[in-house]
Amino acid sequence: MSERETAILDELNDLLEIERAALLQGEIDKVGRVLDTKEKLLRELTACAPADTKDLDELRIKLSRNQELIENAMKGIEAVAKRFSTIRKVRKSLQTYDRSGHRKMIDITPGGRLERRA
Template sequence: MTNEEFEDVVDALDDLLEAERAALLAGDLDEVGRLLERKEGLIERFATLDDADRDALAGLQTKLKRNQALLDQALEGIRSVSRRLAALRRVRSSLETYDDKGERRSIDIALDGSVEKRA
């Protein structure tokens, strides 16, 4: 890889990492997915670099770590929402109480989805 090609790839990856960060901060996971293919292609091009060129990538490493932390936080947020929705579904379908011995009891609630109207 020539020096000019190397700099072009570094600049392209730098721009892509900034776009990925913006998408993560905006919560645009669709855009993050679209950027992933381009990111993989650019990273594959770096696999052919010799050790002298790898030293120039130290600045990108910070951005990669930053974006990875943002991705981890986004995934944890998604997991948290998933757990909360599961808890809400459980609340709708059962009632948990404690008996006189302090043991937890679950009472299943059958929802038929109909409403009876009386005049």
């Protein structure tokens, strides 16, 4: 393996560890900053086409692990967005049921009052 290939692998391994730590800490903005460098290094590594795949196996494992963390982070972000949407909807309306058991939506306008009866 050439010195350049080794340098790329070392840099990529370090970068993947930084990315993993950022994902585990929830530092999504840091993950975004790492992405461009990671893509650049992967392109450079592909262009070199290293013959020794032993070192690449460790890299594949780290890439796969980080990809799984990214996917889980995205699921978490989607869940938060869905929850915020539900909260906004609850602030604007009230869902209740009428005497016959049919669902009824009551819009709550800003500045309006909701009267509570016992």
